[in-house]
Amino acid sequence: MQVTFEKVDSPEKEEAIIRAQSNTDDIKAAMELLEGGKRKIPLLKDGETVLMAVTSFYYIESVDKRTYVYTRDDCFETKLRLYELEETLGTYFLRISKSMIVNLKKIKGVKSDLSGRMEATMLNDEKIVISRSYVKEIKRRLDL
Amino acid sequence: MNKLKLLFLQTSFISVGIFFGVGLTNLIMHFAGKTYIVEWYFLLSVILAGMLCSLPSLILYAEKINPFFLRIILHFCTLFAAVSLLGWLFKWYTAITEYAVVMLIFVFVYIFVWIVTKWIYFKDDKEINNALNSIRDED
Numbered sequence: 001m002q003v004t005f006e007k008v009d010s011p012e013k014e015e016a017i018i019r020a021q022s023n024t025d026d027i028k029a030a031m032e033l034l035e036g037g038k039r040k041i042p043l044l045k046d047g048e049t050v051l052m053a054v055t056s057f058y059y060i061e062s063v064d065k066r067t068y069v070y071t072r073d074d075c076f077e078t079k080l081r082l083y084e085l086e087e088t089l090g091t092y093f094l095r096i097s098k099s100m101i102v103n104l105k106k107i108k109g110v111k112s113d114l115s116g117r118m119e120a121t122m123l124n125d126e127k128i129v130i131s132r133s134y135v136k137e138i139k140r141r142l143d144l
Numbered sequence: 145m146n147k148l149k150l151l152f153l154q155t156s157f158i159s160v161g162i163f164f165g166v167g168l169t170n171l172i173m174h175f176a177g178k179t180y181i182v183e184w185y186f187l188l189s190v191i192l193a194g195m196l197c198s199l200p201s202l203i204l205y206a207e208k209i210n211p212f213f214l215r216i217i218l219h220f221c222t223l224f225a226a227v228s229l230l231g232w233l234f235k236w237y238t239a240i241t242e243y244a245v246v247m248l249i250f251v252f253v254y255i256f257v258w259i260v261t262k263w264i265y266f267k268d269d270k271e272i273n274n275a276l277n278s279i280r281d282e283d
Contacts, residue, residue, distance in 0.1 A: 055281070092279065105281040109273050112265035114258070115204060115212050116150075123281070135268055142275035 025141070029091040039090075043069055043076035052076065057093070058122050060085055060101040072124045094141055096120070096130040104141065147205070151198045157260060159194030161253035166190075169249065189234040196230065197223055220254060 001020065008014060016034050020027055032039075040051040058070045062082045069076045078085070086095055092104040108121045110130065118130040130138070173180050200222040209215050227250045228243075230236070237243040 104276065105279055107276050107280070109276065110269055112269050113212070114216070114262065114265075116261075116265070118265075118269070135272075138272060139268070142272065142279075144271050144275055 025091045032090045032092070041069075041078065041080070043078050045074070045076050050076070054089055054093075055103075055105075057089070057103050058106045058124065058126070059096075059103060059128060060089075060093075062099045070126075091141065094134070094138060096128070096134050096138070098131075100128065102128065102130075104138070147202065150201060151195075154198035154201050154257070155191075155194040157194075157257045158197045158253060159191050161256045162190045162193060162249065164256075165249035165252050169245065183235065185234065189230070189236075193227070193230045193234075197226055200226065223254065224250065 018027055018030065039054050041054055042049050043052050044050075052069070052071065056071045058072065060078075060082065061068050061070065067078050067080060067082055067085070069078055082095075082099070082101060086093065086101055089101070089103075093101050094104055096102045102120065106123050108123050108125070110118050110120045112118045116132045118132060118135060120128050120130050122128065170180050200219050203209070203219045203222060204212075204215050206215060209218065224247070227247070231243065231246050237246045
């Protein structure tokens, strides 16, 4: 891909446009880097809409056709469906079961038990289960 | 991992484990001055045994049976019965001492499969944790 740098005279004029045939993982990672974690998504809390930076998301879960976003100490609802979030959130957000997406950057560690279940401990010490069938995709996303 | 893939992997592990166990026994018998001649259907019977013995693996996924240790005991007992039956059908043993050897091999294979499985999981965990260390957010 050809990359061009053009100098501008004010921060308001700063902009990056990526023209590509498809939005690959590399492009998503580049966008995430350029946005510097400033990207926000509207979430619902007690009937009010709040804008929350996606970098603060720990994991997203779908329960009874409703989608919930979990941060360090809070839980919000979103109108977006899980598959819509999966496509837009960025390269470090990954499906780990039929009903859950996790932010890989918020995982403290993983541990498998003999039954094949992989348990992820989040940075806030919350534990979530990763389906074994998604382990291959996690490894691919982490370049393993 | 889908269940079909798991059954295939288990079949491979069990068959390889049985071949290894029988091979080791034959080696010991050879140095003890004894010979053990297998029937024409022996190799196929081991692969068939691998397939049949992989089916009880589904017990391990029966989440209603708790704790997990209970599933392992049930799994072991079902396999023990299956191997005894297969051994009788394919004439792996004709005397009680031979039956004891076959079941000893079975126990060895059973432990071998769990060790390999645990090792694969441990390796995955280690790789993933190392990679996560380099991207983790400061909280």
